[in-house]
Amino acid sequence: MKHVLIVEDEANIARIIQHNLQRVGLDTSIARDGEAALEEVHVRRPDAIILDLLLPKADGWTVAARLKADPATATIPILMLSIVADRERGLAAGASDYLTKPFTVSDLLDRVAKLLA
C-alpha cells in the first residue's frame, strides 16, 4: 500500500485530507511541524508528501530544501499546499506540484494520484 505523509499544522485540515486519502486506499501519516515532518520522512519513507508551507519550527520551504538536498529523500515527490499562490517558486524549490488553498478534494486526490503514478 502506498504511503503519503501529510505535513499540516491545522489539525482539522490534516484530518480531512487523511480521511480522503484513506478512502482511496492510501496509507497515511501526519506531521504537525517541519521538524516532525523530516523525522517522519526518515522513519516511514513515504511515497509522496503533501507539504503545507506555513509551519511551526521549520517551514515548508526549509523542509523541501532539506529533502531535496539529501539523495535518500530527493526523489520523493512533493505536493506543496499553501494559501499563497506561489507555484513557480514551489516548482523551483523542487515540488512536483503546487496546490492553492482552499482546494477541492477531487483536485487534491487527482494530483496525489499523479504523484504516485
Add this chain to the structure above:
Amino acid sequence: MLRLAPARLLASFRGMSPKTRVLVVDDERTIRTFTCRVLLDAGFEVVEADTGLGALQLAADRMDLVVLDVKLPDISGVDVCRRLKQDARLASLPVLMMSGHHVESDQKSEGLEIGADAYLTKPVAARELRATVNALLRIRRAEAALHRSQAQVEAQERLVAEVMEATRVKENFLVSVSHELGTPLTAIKALVDTLCADPKLDLVTRKEFFGVLQEEVNRLSRLVMNILDASRLEMGRFDVQLTPLDLRQLVTRVVDEIQARRRPITYEPGAPLPIHGDRDRLTQVLVNLVDNAIKFTPREEPIMVRATAEAGRAVVRLFDRGPGVSTEMEAKLFEKFGRLERPGVSSTHGVGLGLYLSSEIVRAHGGSIVLERHPGWAAVFAVRIPLKEAPA
C-alpha cells in the same frame, strides 16, 4: 555701561508689534550715537552696548542684528563675534563688523572668516550703513524662510515615513487576514466536498465531520466579526449597551460551553459579580481570551479561569501554560494588529485584532485588561471591570 535706547521703551509702552532690534556695540560715544541715530531714523529699535561682554549679554535678548566695532575696551569685537557664532542659539544672528581705516586688512579677513556677515570701514556714511543693515536682514529673512521650508520638508518626510509604516502594517494585516480566513475556509470546503461526495459515510465519521465543520464555521465567523468590529471602531461607530448583569454567570457560561466542546478548563467561580456590562461584548472578550489560551497552551497542560472581586472590581483571570509573552511583545500586545507571536507557535495564528478589540471593549466598561505574571503560569490575562455599587 548698558543703556536702553528710548525707541524701545516707546515701543513697549505703546504695545506696538516688535520692531527689528539692532544691537550697536561701540565704545566711542560719538560714533555709537551716530550709528544709533541712523538706525532709529530707519525705523529700527536700537539697544546699545559699549563693551564686548555687555554686548554678549544683550545679544541673547531677541536681537535681529549686531553692529559690532572691532576695537572694544574689554574683549575684542572679533572675540565677541566668535563667541556669538559658536553659540548655537545665536549663530544665525547677523553680525556687521566695523573698524577704523587704520585696522589692517588681515583683521578684516579674520572677522569675516570667524563668521561676521559683513565688514565696513569707518567712517561709514549713513546711507551705506542703512543699505548694509537692510541687506543683511534680507539675507537673514531668506535664510529663516529656507529653514522653515526645510522643516516643512522634514515634517513631510516624517509623514511619508509614517504613512508607509501604516501601509506596511496594513499589508501585513491583509496577509494575516487572508491566511486566517483561508484556513477555516480550506477546512470547510474540504469537509463539505467530502460530506457531499460520500453519502454512505458512516455515522460516526459524519458526526465528527459535522462537529469540525461547526467549529471551523464558528472560527470563521468570529474572525469576520472581529474585522467588522475593528472597522466600526475605526469609524467611531462602536458602542456598548450596559445593563446590570452577573459577570460570574457570563464566565461560567463561556467556560461550560468551551469545556463541553473542546477542552477541560480548571474553573474557580467565586461569589456573584454584579456589574453594568454588555452581555454580548463581554462574552466576545471572554471567548477571545480563552481561545488565545487554548491556541497557545499544549493540550496536556492546564488552563485555569478564576473570577473574584478585588477592591471594588470584578476580576477575571485567565491562566495559561503556553510559551509566555516576551517583554518586547508585551508592549504591542493590545495594539491593533499587534499579533501575538509566541515562540514555537505557528506564525499563521491570529491577525492581531482579538486582544485589541477585547481591550477596547473592556475599556468601554471603565475597566482594563492587563498581562500579569504569576509563578507557575506562562501568561495570565486579568480583566477588571468596576463592580456595580451595592444598592443603598
